[in-house]
Amino acid sequence: MKGNLDRLSQWLKDNKITEVECLISDLSGIARGKISPTNKFLNERGMRLPESVLLQTVTGDYVEDEVYYDLLDPADIDMHCHPDEGAVFLVPWALEPTAQVIHDTHDKQGRPVELSPRNILKKVLRLYTERGWKPIIAPEMEFYLIQRSDDPDYPLKPPVGRSGRQETGRQSYSIEATNEFDPLFEDMYNWSEAQGLDLDTLIHEEGTAQMEINFRHGDPLHLADQIFVFKRTLREAALKHNVSATFMAKPMTGEPGSAMHLHQSVVDLQTGQNIFSNPDGSMSDLFLHHIGGLQKYIPETLPLFAPNVNSFRRFLPDTSAPVNVEWGEENRTVGLRVPDSDPQNRRVENRLPGADANPYLALAASLLCGFVGMIEAVEPSQPVQGRGYERRNLALPLTLEAALERMEQSAMLKEYLGSRFTKGFVAVKRVEHENFKQVISSWEREFLLLSA
Incomplete structure (x- = not known):
């Protein structure tokens, strides 16, 4: 010390x-x-x-x-x-x-x-170290830029860019739409560089004024720290330019939700080789068991990826987010995507975490599910060919209440993360949910006020 x-x-x-x-x-x-x-x-x-x-x-x-x-x-x-x-x-x-x-x-x-999120991630990383493995993570963070507002009853609106106009319509991958907020992003990149954050590419996502920032792959603990710091950094850069930045999972009606996609692989500590690939370049049994573990245990750990009532609005129909733990190669309609890559870079992308998730807990849960799958030799389902959005064989809980009940019963979480952590997390989220239920929504006022 x-x-x-x-x-x-x-x-x-x-x-x-x-x-x-x-x-x-x-x-x-x-x-x-x-x-x-x-x-x-x-x-x-x-x-x-x-x-x-x-x-x-x-x-x-x-x-x-x-x-x-x-x-x-x-x-x-x-x-x-x-x-x-x-x-x-x-x-x-x-x-x-x-x-x-x-x-x-x-x-x-x-x-x-035991209740510390950073300690939870460290606990999971020790499991890998004890086996002679090192997980590698590459996060992708989606977020929205919005007009500043002091009234939570009003719907959020996209901000005005350099042109003096609000963005309209879908502008996926548009350079011009991204350039509307160049001064803000210049500060974001300059401040991130000063902090040593490993930012990679910035893209315009599907939603109106929705962006995505990618981090370079690296150590999970260091990257969880960086995401924690980046959220503060982006919010401050936005405030400087008189707009707001939000990592809410579903901030605007009719717009796509914001995710925290996690690319994860595992290397052997002695050789540095990716254990997800065989010497001939094919998928290893450990890789398939890692996917099998994600499929088996994500439904039990879902609140660590979707921790709020708003998180589950990402999973509603026609929201561009997979609501299953199916897997497939080069398939963005399933929860677990295997990108096309060379054998040393073989990885699985967990597309289920929301941008609102605690980065320490989301990374810990994703890595833990895959780890237990490898230890238990869990066989995955057959990979999905074609569209997977409507698949319900490997569906997830669709409400926070149902997800918390399932997490509360998880023997795996209690064994690896401890019953105190599981009980504490569930209790905190239940109190938040009870508070949410006390609020009367605008939908209720609009449709029930004079008709009920």
């Missing part, structure tokens, strides 16, 4: 950092923590936060007392948060030289806190 902090201290001095944002991710992916002067940060060598922040909902509420006191100390004690010197990023939009440092969470005895 001392050596790590010595390197971190030198980095802070080299960059003339005066403030440090000390961050952790809660279960919903919200950045929580403290902002500290650099000297105080170095003197304290970490921070303390109440354990309860890991059971906080997006509305700021907490789980029911019965669950709360079963999972946490009744005295609401602190957890110890230690900076990870490999997860340090500049804050380019800050007025003063500022850094953001992602922390790991431990209890008083130094044990990793």
Whole structure:
């Protein structure tokens, strides 16, 4: 720890950092923590936060007392948060030289806190390391640019671009439509480069003012950190240009949803070879079992990919999102796509996670499902030829309530991630869902007010 902090201290001095944002991710992916002067940060060598922040909902509420006191100390004690010197990023939009440092969470005895999303991903990665494997991930993040609004009752609208006009219609892969927001994206790329984020291509997606940013393939933990930081970065760049950026799974009626597609492969730690391919270049049994594990266990882990009521609006009919765990080669109508590639780059693309998912938990769940499939030698179904949207043999739960019930019963999740994490996550999402059900929608007012 001392050596790590010595390197971190030198980095802070080299960059003339005066403030440090000390961050952790809660279960919903919200950045929580403290902002500290650099000297105080170095003197304290970490921070303390109440354990309860890991059971906080997006509305700021907490789980029911019965669950709360079963999972946490009744005295609401602190957890110890230690900076990870490999997860340090500049804050380019800050007025003063500022850094953001992602922390790991431990209890008083130094044990990793089981409710921490980052610790959950680390736990899954250790499973691979123990087998002599290293997973490789390449995420794709979709998002919308929207007009700023302070009234949540009004539908969202696309922003006005450089031309002074709103975008209309579908503009998939349009360069001109993307160039409408060049100043915003220049800041996004400049700030991302200053932070060392491994961004690759930017494209215009199918929806109105919907974009996609691709990350270069790499280490899952490092990329989860980058997605966590990128979401903050893009939102700040959008605000600078008087628009908003949202990673909601389905922000606008009649428009496609936003996904977080995960390309995943596994290499042998000793040889560096992709274990998904045989020496002759054909698909290996491990690759097929990895797909089989995704098919078998994604239905049990779906809330980690689709954590909100809004997430399931992506899965409605005619929304361009697969609602199954079928697989196929070069097939975007199934949940698990195998892109055309050479043997060393053979991978599977999990197309089910939403852009609103916590990146640590989505990556952990996707890799865990594939890992268990390889350990259990789960055979996949036959690959789909042609259109797979209507396939229902390997369908998924279609509501958050149904998905949470299935997750709650998952013996696999309890075995590998722990019953405390499973119970805590489900409890948080149920409180959020109860809050959602208290809100009267515009649809109810429009169609039931004078006719019921």
